[in-house]
Amino acid sequence: MENLVQEAIQNVNLQAIMPSLVLCVFGMAILMVSVFSKRGSTTHIAWLSIAALVVTGFVTLIGWNNPQAGFAGSVLLDNFATFFSMICIIAAGLTILMSDDYLRREGYPVSEYYPLILFTTAGAMWMASGTDLMTIFLGLEVLSVSLYVLAGFFRNQTRSNEAGLKYFFLGAFSTGFLLYGVALLYGVTGTTKVDGIAAYLMANPEAAMNTMFIAGGSLLLVGFLFKVAAAPFHMWTPDVYQGAPTPITAFMSAGPKAAAFAALMRVTIIGLDGLQSELTSLFWILAVLTMTIGNFIALTQKDLKRMLAYSSISHAGYVMVGLVAWNEIGLSAILFYMLVYTFMNMGAFAVLVLIGKKGEDNLTLDGVAGLGYKKPILGIVLSIFLFSLMGLPPTAGFTAKFYIFAGAIEAGYIWLAVLGVLNSAVSLYYYLRVMVQMYFKDPEEDFAWVSINGPVTISIVVSAVGVLYLGIFPHTLMSLAKLAGF
């Protein structure tokens, strides 16, 4: 018994889970605080959460260039994980910044909201740093379960309920596939560790012909593809994004998606390296399918949140281009892209948070008519985000897209790049439509929205600065992404 404890303690490496640990501790502490705080006053909880994230951010950054493995190969906090953790932290931070006033406006000043976001972030971190499918799976579940709750957070709002339920059912359904895949992989390789799978594949190349292995691998992918909203597993995205509270939508499109990509990358690039040729051709198809479906359907949308949901699908498609490239450039491009996407998409959503009325029925194309005149600065900022989403210089969206396509072209996927840019061209139309409404149309009604300011502005400013800075001086972060890539 003694040596069992010893053995167990030997495996513990707190440094390897320090960020998530800090986050969880904070989360629980905040839960406790929220129990004793006055009902309806959540601002201090929000700021506490921000503080938690800041601390976590520092803790995470300490881990840069200092890879830590631990827990018998369950986690590996390498640069890759750190980078993704930072993305998630940023996403969570921006979400919280835009949440407080929003929740109050919508009538749900519930303090548990913030710890849930923190736990989600922790789950995302486990996904990013997990090297055991079990860790990744549990991280995914923490993330998912919190998000089910957060998506259905407005419990008296049917739309929110519906979003939560749809997300829940489809999520659970996909979990089934994911698990089945893990089971089959486990059967073939005898392990659930990513590097164990890789080692097995290295030792037994014929496993690539083993249908059980292949089926397991592909079912495993399905689980992650579901989370990144790749076609044809994207169906939940528009509905959930539209129904969920806006900050949560923003968060879902950035943080969890980044985490899912992290897990997907770790599993495929490290674990299923032997299947590269098969996987790249699969990703090729899925990438094109994803961006095409996302962009084409987005063309017809009138609801801004829903449109951004489809846009988020298409962006997942672009990111998958990096996965297709399967080379250093492409993979580090994914990191860079996800970070940039976090800024630009969350920025756009933050603007939506700001201009929405209670119930958010006005977040349609017609609803923003004339915005550029009534709120010029808001208009400019939203334009910047939209230009970034389009991928126009000098915004970060462009550098990110450039990075991604550079990866694809370096790997020889020129046609994929061509399809990608043509898709971007299609996407111009619906982003432009927003700007058409903002600038080229006169407002149909007066903007009498419940004007909320405060922390949302911070999140917008941060995002805008991030988008522009990374657009003009992407060098530093690109280098970091390079270091963080495999």
Place this chain on the structure above:
Amino acid sequence: MYSNLWLIPFFPLIGSIINGLFGKKIKNEAVIGGIATGLMFLSFLVAAQNFFKLLGDKEKVHELVIASWMSVGNFQLNWELLLDPLSAVMIMVVTGVGTLIHLYSIGYMHGDESFYRFFSYLNLFAFAMLMLVLGGNALVMFIGWEGVGLCSYLLIGYYYEKKSASTAANKAFIVNRVGDFGFLCGLFVLFWALAEKGVWTLNFVEIAESGHLLESGGLLITVVTLCFFLGATGKSAQIPLFTWLPDAMEGPTPVSALIHAATMVTAGVYMIGRMNGLFAMAPATMMTIAIVGGLTAFFAATIGLAQNDIKRVLAYSTVSQLGYMFLAMGVGAFSAGIFHLMTHAFFKACLFLGSGSVIHGLHHAYHHAHLHDDPQDMRNMGGIRKKMPITFITFLVSTIAISGIPFFSGFFSKDEILWWSFGSTRGHCLLWVLGAAAAGMTAFYMFRLVFMTFFGEQKTDARAKDHIPESPFTITIPLMVLGFLALIGGYIGVPKILGGANRFHAFLAPVFEHAQHANEIHAHGSHATEYTLMAISVAIAIIGIFTAWVMYVKNPELPGKFVARFAGAHRVIFNKWYIDELYDFVFVNPCKKIGTFLWRGVDVKIVDGVVNGCAWVVKGIGSGLRYTQSGYLYNYAMIMVVGVVLIVGFFVF
């Protein structure tokens, strides 16, 4: 030596600028007219000085480089002027006649509200024309070439409030542009052809020197010269591009005299003379020129037979006379062509100015009587000789000159042309027949004009009848000078068989002789033949005059019967052989239709249709795909399962 050459075009230019910029402020007609005419006269003085200097100079070709214009690689082009006998003759004609017409215009344009504008344009024209004739290389010439086209456009459209005037102006410019297209093509091909041989030049002297590098009679030289000739037909109103000139009569009459009779329209002739070396090397082109010239002379004359507008008759006469000049150039009678150019400038300017004087008088009368009759319609005239004696006399002299009655200027030049067209190595008797027939018709319609205008009953409206004054001296002085020149101008070129020395020919010899020798162009034939031909042509002319007398003085009802008898032919001739309609049908309307089709059909429907169609298809696909997103959970789940099955299947199978 000849370094003040640049002053010749410079004077009119500054005149134009001064009047153009400040004319509106100056307002005083005397000052404006004085500036314009004075500067023109200064230009004439400089021209005369240079001319006489050249007369006494042994070296006959002088170039003056003013500045570099374009310098791109081997293509080096200067602003340069060239003085040789040919251009010397031309500058004398242009500045001389020009000065007179400026003077005339002061009287003629009196009271016009944009008097300054007129003189600005007129000076600008003089500048352009002088650039044309003095241009030392093809491009400087082309500046003048297009410049005169521009001024012609401006001056035809001078009364821009009249739709017909602006339309005529457009027509003039656009038809000229067709010619310019030829000119440019010729220039390009020539430049390229010479550059192939290592000579990068557009300089006339150098072109003349290196012309021999090209194959004589070869395709290239033929193409080059044909292109240039196309340019010439545009500017000089030859078949097929003559239609603009009659319409150009919409401009004020001095303009018609200066531009559309004396100077600009002869630019084509001058250009052929300037490049005679090249043309001489292309017999096929020469033949074409001769035929086109002859035909133009003939056809224009036929049209002239039936016109009633005094200026239109003169216009067709001009076309016809230009045809003569081209005939001359085509048969190799370069100096004869230039000679005719000069004499034509005298008598035709005089005729136009005379008609202007008549119109001016009638206009005055109508104005006085508050009538709105057409002062240009000959059917309203008659018997004016008593009212306007000076006009009448000068007009009559010029008419005799143009009819080719011996010892008037037109006789010498026309006769030399006819002789060459018969006797030249490049000539043909049929060309002579064309020329002679045209000469007869010319005599007929010119005298028809004189008879209808100046003789017989005064058919003007009674109220205006007695208010026709003789024109002021600014008008009559130029008339007299030009009439005098029309009378004696021919004596500098009296042919040898009539005992003259043909000094004109000798003076131009340095320009033309080389080409003529090199290409064996000369007129041959016995003196007897020459005399016979001369006699025949004179006889034809006299018959023409007589017929006119019979029809318009003796039996004024005869023309009516005649018209009734040959109604079809008359209609054709009266309507100018329906050439305008033909062009409308063949070029103008199809162009408009094609333009509309390209716009509405190709541009909007096809090109934009494809573009918008793409967008439409994309959007259509989008809205189709959109319905996959049904909102129903089980559909979503099913699509997921399909995806799973496909992915697993993708790997497994």
Place this chain on the structure above:
Amino acid sequence: MADNLLSLMTFFPLLGILILLFLPRDNGGLLKGVTLAVSLITFAISLPLAFDNVFTTSGGMHYREFYQWINIGDFFQMNYNIGVDGISLWLVMLTTFITPITILSTWDAVEKNIKGFMAMLLLLETGMLGAFISLDLFLFYIFWELMLIPMYFLIGIWGGKNRIYAAVKFFIYTAVGSLLMLVAIIFVYYFAQQSGALTNGFGIQELYKLDLPYNAQFWLFLAFGFSFAIKVPMFPLHTWLPDAHTEAPTAGSVILAAVLLKMGTYGYVRFAMPMFPDALPTFIPFLAFLSVVGIIYGSLVAMMQDDIKKLVAYSSVAHLGFVMLGVFAMNLQGLAGGMIQMINHGISTGALFLIVGFLYERRHTRLITEFGGVATKMPIFATIFMIVTFSSIGLPGTNGFVGEFLALMGAFQSGLRWYAVFATTGVILAAVYMLWVYQRVMFGKVTNPENENLKDLSAREIAIMLPLLLFIFWIGIAPNTFFSKMNPAMELMLEQMGADKVAVVEMHQPADGHAAGHTNGHADTNADHQ
């Protein structure tokens, strides 16, 4: 200062935008004044370039600035690499020269959201200047796309009735092309990197030296060419232009015509042609054909327009056809003609759009049928319009002639002889449509009572036009001012394009030399192309 002249010039307008941000929104006069001042200062900054004789002696890049910008190890490198040579020099000057004019032209025309308008103009200026001076493909692309945004807003916010359609069409049309170019840019980079030839990022001067296989050049030229062809625009990719021009506000049209369209032609000269010389012979006949079609087609369609602005827009298609033909002639005359014609088109067509703008401001219509007899009411305007018209027609003595003449002459000397013959008919057609519209608008009697009270040009408007007129004559009469600085650069560029492989006549043949050897070579290529 002199070291960073180009940067200063390029980014000074951005500084202007910053200043604008802090000015009160409703003080239009102040905003316009400040913007004008900024643009004039920019012009002043750029002036030393025009007077620098270094361009006459050396065709290389001058005023170089080189800073490392993005350097991701072996992934990719982008540098802030700028400079001008004789080719870009005048385009830069044109840009700095035209911008103050357009700003002045908006004085009375723009009333709504002046601040935004001015900011967009300045942003556009930065974009244009940057694109002309970039020597790094990546940098070029950024500026290239940067131009899209302000133009989009200029059309969309301050445009006419159908502005949204036009703006979106403009944006997407051009973006499609440039996105494909982006792929090509990346591709050429990695191709170069893999062949080990590349040391210095996307620097075009290094890329010039690449010897790519024909196949790659083919596709790359196609991608670059497509993008530039849209911008030029060449037939049949031109349909965005009439819409954009018609709907854009005057200032937008002027800038669009004067500078933005030059991006396409400049792109050919600077990027597509010298970078992929081997693919050139394959494409030139095709592109030259499209240019000629553009000339004739543009002219014929222009002829039938009932909207003056649309007419001018279509005439641009024709004019740019001359530019392209000259450039594709691949000899010094043709290139010089093309280059100078770019400037000319900027001046003449810019002036035409200003003129249309003057009319529009007075009458709020651009339909030709609404006018007639304007010359009586506006004599000064008529004179200026006349001069510009003839400049556009290409009357000798005006700028248009020099460009068209040299372009055609160059084409005649190359294998494009027959194309050039057809192109020359454009000279006739230009006269037809320009004079016809002039006649219909200006001549005749005033039939429409609304035209009775037209006021002639104000002093400001005359001041706008005078500089343009000056250059119309300057280039027409003394184009050597411009050629002398362009020549060395063009010679260098032609060498890079492999002109000797394509061109028919050897350009560096001394004038007195004999050309026996060249005729043979010419006969062969000639046969190939016809």
Place this chain on the structure above:
Amino acid sequence: MITVNHYLLLSAILFAIGTFGVLTRKNAIVIFMCIEVMLNSVNLTFIALSRHVGNMDGQIFVFFVMTVAAAEAAVGLALMIAFFRNKESIDTDDFNMLKW
């Protein structure tokens, strides 16, 4: 002799039945139960393979799957209750506000 393949086949059948149920039923709770059937089939696979492979990882995984199932059940049922409160139904046909 019962081999691992028997178990795998059985669990595949159960998985398919569960999937089928998810696809066809419209009662949210029944769908949830079908998902539970799927998860259970996975569990069976895990344990069978765990025995076959000879290590405990699979069984541990089953342990966590159960945890997850429990957690999901809690959250899912809570969501259903919330939805039911608003719409008086948990029929998936009534999840129809968000579409297209």
Place this chain on the structure above:
Amino acid sequence: MEVILFYLTAIVAIMSAIFVTQCRNPVNSALNLITVFLCLAVYYVMLESPFMAAIQIMVYAGAIVVLIVFVIMLLNLGLAVKERYTHGMAGSGVLAAIVLFVANYFIRYGEATGTGGSVTSEVVASYGHTELIGRAMFVDFLLPFEIASILLLVAIVGAVIISKREV
């Protein structure tokens, strides 16, 4: 004996599973679900994993299904809900068949090759299943275990705030 037990249980499990998906009354589905769980517990025992069987019964049958039934009762869904079988039926059947086929296919042609682990029947017998589980869980999979606790925490908090009636 073992074979018969396997097949018998399999039949019961499959039938119950089908009933789960087909019963019109959710309560019946829930009861059938319990049967499925119990059958699986039987298999776990057969697979020498008694601890997992116990957990299966306790967690699944004891907790989750009870929760489900509780909710069914709470929402009073009993007989009220009418099932509507629509177009989805046929297509779903086909899809399910494909899933079955694919599963069958890869099991037939695939192979669970990862054998050779240390935990054989003897080891299980000698150490006891529970100890093995415990050892694996607290030595090798400590982190997932901890994460599971967070997961449950999240679920509880979530369930509470979602199902709370008022804000």
